Amino acid sequence: MFFHALNIDSSSRKALQHVAKSTGIPVARLKAIDAHGFEPTAAEIERLAAFLGLTEIAFRLRTGFLSRPLRKLLAASADEIDKLLGAKLGNVASFNQTPSKTVAPSFSTDFGVLYQGDCVEIMRSLPDQCCDLIFADPPFNLDKLYPSEMDDDLRQDHYLEWCEGWLDQCARLLRDGGSLFVYNLPKWNTFLSAYLNKHLTFRHWIAVDIKFSLPISGRLYPSHYSLLYYTKGGRPANFQPDRMPMEICPSCLVDLKDYGGYKDKMNPLGVNLTDVWYDIPPVRHAKYKKRKSANELSIKLLDRVIELASKEGETILDPFGGSGTTYAVAEMKKRKWIGMEIGPVEDIISRMKDLKDENQYLERIRDGYNKLFLPEHAAARKARGLWTASSFNNRSPENLEEKQQLLLGPY
Structure with missing residues (x-):
């Protein structure tokens, strides 16, 4: 350039x-x-x-x-x-806002609709401020071969120009208070964050831990993906993050953190969610993958994002369908969804027609949130004489010596 x-x-x-x-x-x-x-x-x-x-x-x-x-x-x-x-x-200045011809959907459900085609063209056909949440997981420009045969090895300036095109549409389609999440390599999200700062309000740079990554010579060990979180306007219309269980030793069940010595003030619904997510597993086992030729996103990741930034009945858009994880989770959580994929969509359609097993998996994930200890851990800790939320709640506040002993516990 x-x-x-x-x-x-x-x-x-x-x-x-x-x-x-x-x-x-x-x-x-x-x-x-x-x-x-x-x-x-x-x-x-x-x-x-x-x-x-x-x-x-x-x-x-x-x-x-x-x-x-x-x-x-x-x-x-x-x-x-x-x-x-x-x-x-x-009309060059308004090029990115030019409406496109209406595209016929390839598939629909009671909650959502799936289009096949270029995401920018499809997004141009949608009305302003029609989405409450947008999640984008674009190609990372790593020269991978996708079923769509798209060019995944663009010059840096061409890749960023392309990203800015669909980000413009995301900003236009978001309602006031709506949220945008962009999942990409830190390298690219540094540029995309600088661009988004001109259009939306920065909330968080979330680090999503990478499991079993291979080191790259001449660099620090790359161990996280970047998940940008932006909102349209000053405050998000929806912000209800899940709370997480306390970190404990998986074998002896003792606390791994002292939380500043204020365990008696711990919220019984769990610990605040942080901007570093260590617990998102990769989808690598062939048994669970819905797209055999490329990586796909974890249901756990999309569940967390959708719970954090939307409510039932609201509209979620994902411009890069991939294996359809966003649409599957939105469907199971009774959110309206708009999907698009430039490549083949048959695998997404097949997945959306049978979500029974994935719904059961999602229920198991949800059982692990919004409690200070998992039920089985709370019972085992109580049996071992370790403190639990209920043991504090059942004690008299005046009995400080006994409460301090509970805090220390038999470590």
Whole structure:
């Protein structure tokens, strides 16, 4: 993008060496600016602009490296710019809001509808503010082969431009107070977060622990996916996260944390959910996978997101259907849903027609939330003389010595 904007032939080694020699900027640095979107330093901009016969402003406008002072200057000159460029721009400025033709659904249930096709085109056909929750798990641009045969190895600037296109639609489709979750690699979500900050309100960067990942040479061990959480407007219309059981030793059942010595004040419904999720299992076993050729999301992850940010009867949209996990969980939890998948949809349809086993699995997941201890652990702890929520509730507050002994327990 950088070379193209400056009419530099990036395929010509001779041309790149000429630019490098003339500006004193190494070829490797020039390639990094082009490939990764790194902004040149002030000195590099001065040298490049002089080499190309441009002013600094012209250079920045051509390449898109707009400094904060330049953005302020453009805003202050909006009327003049509009007169100069208005006729040339036409409808380009509103391109992302242009409605698309209505697409016929491939499948529907009492709660949802599934479309096959490009997500941006389908989202353009939907009315403004029609969704309460959007969950997006886009391709990670890792050069994987998808059934749709889409290009999963785009240049960085092309991938980010594509992401910004569907994120624009997500922001448009969200109701005031609605929530957006974007699941991606931290590398990409750093860029997407910066873009979303211009449109929505940041809530959390959630780290979802990766189980059984293989290390990559030359880097820190990659051990989490990033889940961005944004809302439209200042406050979310729905925010009711599940509470989690206390962390205890699986064999001896003693506490693994002291919670600041305030166990007597622990909420009997459990511990507050944090922004680091260690308990989301990968779906790798062939017996449970609904999409054999690629990874798929855990029911546990979608259950947590949907419970946190929506209520029964509200509308959930997922622009990247994949194996259909979002739609399956939404269906089981009596949420309306809008789905779309650019590739084959037969596996999603087959899955949606028989959710009995997955509903039983979801019920087992739900049994583990909103209690300080699982029932079997509470009974075993009581038998071993360890404190439980009920043991505090049944004691007199004046009996401090006995309560302190319960807090310590037979560790």
